[in-house]
Amino acid sequence: MLILGLNMFHADASAAIIEDGEVKFAIAEERLNRIKHYAGFPTLAVQACLDSLGAGVTDLDHVAVGQDTEANLAKKVKYALANPRGILNFIHLRRRKQAMRDVRSLLAHTLNVDRNKLHFRQHYVEHHLAHIASAYYCSPWEKAAGFSYDGSGDFVSTMMARCEGNCIDVLERIFLPQSLGSFYTMICEFIGYNQYGDEGKVMGLAPYGKDTYYERLREIVGLNNGSFKLNINYFKPLGSNQGMEVTADGRVRLARHFSDEMVKHFGSPREPHSEITHREMDLAYAMQQRFEEAFFHLLNQLHQRVPVEELAMAGGCALNSVANGKLFDRTPFRQTWIQPAAGDEGLAIGAALYAYHGVLGEPRRYEMKDSYLGPEFSDTHVESELKKSGLQYRKLEREPLLETVAERIARGEVVGWFQGRMEWGPRALGNRSILAHPGLPNMKDVLNARIKHREWFRPFAPSVLAERQHEYFEHDHPSPFMLHVYKIRSNKRQQLCAVNHVDDTGRLQSVAREENPLYYDLIRTFERKTGIPVVLNTSFNENEPIVCAPAQAIDCFQRTKMDALAIGPYLVGRSDL
Numbered sequence: 001m002l003i004l005g006l007n008m009f010h011a012d013a014s015a016a017i018i019e020d021g022e023v024k025f026a027i028a029e030e031r032l033n034r035i036k037h038y039a040g041f042p043t044l045a046v047q048a049c050l051d052s053l054g055a056g057v058t059d060l061d062h063v064a065v066g067q068d069t070e071a072n073l074a075k076k077v078k079y080a081l082a083n084p085r086g087i088l089n090f091i092h093l094r095r096r097k098q099a100m101r102d103v104r105s106l107l108a109h110t111l112n113v114d115r116n117k118l119h120f121r122q123h124y125v126e127h128h129l130a131h132i133a134s135a136y137y138c139s140p141w142e143k144a145a146g147f148s149y150d151g152s153g154d155f156v157s158t159m160m161a162r163c164e165g166n167c168i169d170v171l172e173r174i175f176l177p178q179s180l181g182s183f184y185t186m187i188c189e190f191i192g193y194n195q196y197g198d199e200g201k202v203m204g205l206a207p208y209g210k211d212t213y214y215e216r217l218r219e220i221v222g223l224n225n226g227s228f229k230l231n232i233n234y235f236k237p238l239g240s241n242q243g244m245e246v247t248a249d250g251r252v253r254l255a256r257h258f259s260d261e262m263v264k265h266f267g268s269p270r271e272p273h274s275e276i277t278h279r280e281m282d283l284a285y286a287m288q289q290r291f292e293e294a295f296f297h298l299l300n301q302l303h304q305r306v307p308v309e310e311l312a313m314a315g316g317c318a319l320n321s322v323a324n325g326k327l328f329d330r331t332p333f334r335q336t337w338i339q340p341a342a343g344d345e346g347l348a349i350g351a352a353l354y355a356y357h358g359v360l361g362e363p364r365r366y367e368m369k370d371s372y373l374g375p376e377f378s379d380t381h382v383e384s385e386l387k388k389s390g391l392q393y394r395k396l397e398r399e400p401l402l403e404t405v406a407e408r409i410a411r412g413e414v415v416g417w418f419q420g421r422m423e424w425g426p427r428a429l430g431n432r433s434i435l436a437h438p439g440l441p442n443m444k445d446v447l448n449a450r451i452k453h454r455e456w457f458r459p460f461a462p463s464v465l466a467e468r469q470h471e472y473f474e475h476d477h478p479s480p481f482m483l484h485v486y487k488i489r490s491n492k493r494q495q496l497c498a499v500n501h502v503d504d505t506g507r508l509q510s511v512a513r514e515e516n517p518l519y520y521d522l523i524r525t526f527e528r529k530t531g532i533p534v535v536l537n538t539s540f541n542e543n544e545p546i547v548c549a550p551a552q553a554i555d556c557f558q559r560t561k562m563d564a565l566a567i568g569p570y571l572v573g574r575s576d577l
């Protein structure tokens, strides 16, 4: 049985395909059309899903969309009409609903096939239900607490559920305008980070601040009775687009979230790209602090209702790896399974799996053990791209490749590492990565000056051999998808100085050999040379979506000042091959 999952006309549009309940391929449209957070219809992603299985759109049995325009409609209409642009908002809602409801025509049109030849059944899965499904149905568990939170989706910001067997039983929905995601976005915008997805950057700024504004932010986010309540005077009404606008070419623009009340209390908002002062650092600090408190408050409430140790979690806020890393100390949950594509691209997988298990009642067998669900490219393809580029290269067997790359990293070089299938989700996890020595004091500056050009306060991440994690970090709960931040042990901070953040933490990836043998063996080889079972891992890109195809990797290598590129079995150097 073939099911196509879709996230469409929404940020991070994506497609995933499952065959008999197993996720075979999944990709965000941005990786193919190169428009970051693309929010149109994921035409190229759908085609890539079908091509990966040699299938045609007429072979699909079901298509599931991770959005249900009918869900919570009464709440949406009430809110839309109550706000100043009421009737306009209402019209937008109706138009959007009509477009979303005819997936058959959309697919027929975009893939150029006769609509009458498409026989699949359509399913619409409520946004947060799809988020929770994307975590729970990928986990190995038969029972778990399900939690999803983000800015908004289908007019809901937070969902709690009891997950058991095939069933995801929704216990609680928190509706807009109450939203921890909107709170985070609002403060980020105020301090000059107003692009969709900037929240992750500001998380890195938070530990530079102190608690100057903590009490004030407590007034903006109140906690009560297992829930939270925003002081909406600080927010602008979100309108029918729930805080986002999509341009004609599918780009996402955030609407202004903060009201003049913020200006009254905190002064003028910071202009993007201007100097960052203590005010911004302190606001970031208080925002992260209050966000975490609300998060733990909600999780503790969820645990009272679903008293198990297992937590299955997704939603854009679940990318807050700092909060995730603390939840073991602040809640009774002991195990997490967080969808690597916790943001909205993950809805494609969640919707498809929900159709299979939740709607069709098919038994669960699948477990997502790694995130390598994207495309891969043959050596022949890679070599032909290298030839086109005119770069000098040589082909190496596995062992010499590992030896050479590890040696180069050990002596301080920055190496592009392009191997196997592309990662699903926003993190590069050793297949589309740029790698460097984690223990060289100037490495962060080198990477920023030569390749990444990121804000000075953003840390780089470590990939650590899974069984050595406990020696280096204060928590040993695995973080295979780089979704937890843990304290680095004091005796290891020097060894990891290039990935040790200002608060002595690291957003680690635990690398188990069975999940990625080549990457594991590379880190192992690096350890033999340096004594450190860790490499610095940052995504393979330069202010663009992470590279997907060899030509993009080669282009990025040529544009930037990487020292070497290992692409499949081929090694490309600057002048020293």
Ligand SMILES: [Fe+2]
Residues within 6 Å of the ligand: 127, 131, 150, 151, 152, 153, 315, 316, 343, 344
């Ligand atoms: Fe979402």
